[in-house]
Amino acid sequence: MAETTPPSDFTARRRWMAVLARASAAEITSRLERAPPLPAHARLRGPETGLVMARGRQGGDGAPFNLGEMTVTRCTVRLPAGIVGHAYVAGRDTRQAELAAALDAALQDPALQPALLTAVIEPLAAAQAERAARDARRAAATRVEFLTMATMR
Template identity: 50%
Template sequence: MTTTTENARQAQRKLAMAVLAHSDSAEISGRLDAVALPAHENLREPENGLVMVRGRIGGDGAPFNLGEATVSRAAVRLSTGEVGFGYTLGRDRQKARMIALCDAMLQSDQFAGVVESGVIAPLRAAIAANRKRQAAETAATRVDFYTLVRGEG
């Protein structure tokens, strides 16, 4: 594979992981049920753990440990050899496994188009519609303030 093709595939995986991480577990499951899933095995059983969250004051200050966050992770291997990894905030082991399965399928030439059109694209559209709805609700409550300049002195 050429470097350009590999970079494009990595960018596609990155965008897909963002969509899956922001989607509901039930939505992902519903979309995956409509797709013919390939044979696969769990390399790493879904498990919960903690990660340290780091922050910076003002965005450019010295980093500090903000606290810990619960995450779930999983690893899946397709029968064709592709390995996918899934991470999500919270204690949703099944969501981590489904994300790992989608990641592995995105790496496969045989299943990449199916998972992109059947799972990722509809979830991306749902996220965009939800954000648009929230923006409209927020805009409806917007108050415009203006400064009145007094004519004194």
């Protein structure tokens, strides 16, 4: 696998792309209102909606198989400084994909990154983590506590 960015950027970039993929256009927009303005961008590709074939593994851990497709929207933009941003997000929200690509580009700019991480990515990540944690707590509440027959008598 060819890495186009140094490993440190690569990890951070993977994370913000994952967060943006799970945030609606409305959520991203509302966070951007509290952030420094994004540089204007030019569209290089899309936003366009297509399909990704989701794969599973037989038995959960064996050979891959094609489970079924999912809708995915992608977008590529370029900033005046030349930085290129990409987005691939599940679903058909073209606005989300374009915002995510613009943010991906801006976040690669060391001058913009700290403010955008603080104002946009961290709050979105926290909201997503809380949604997941709430599901985990509701699931935990349905965990069966077995009683032995002796204590039931």
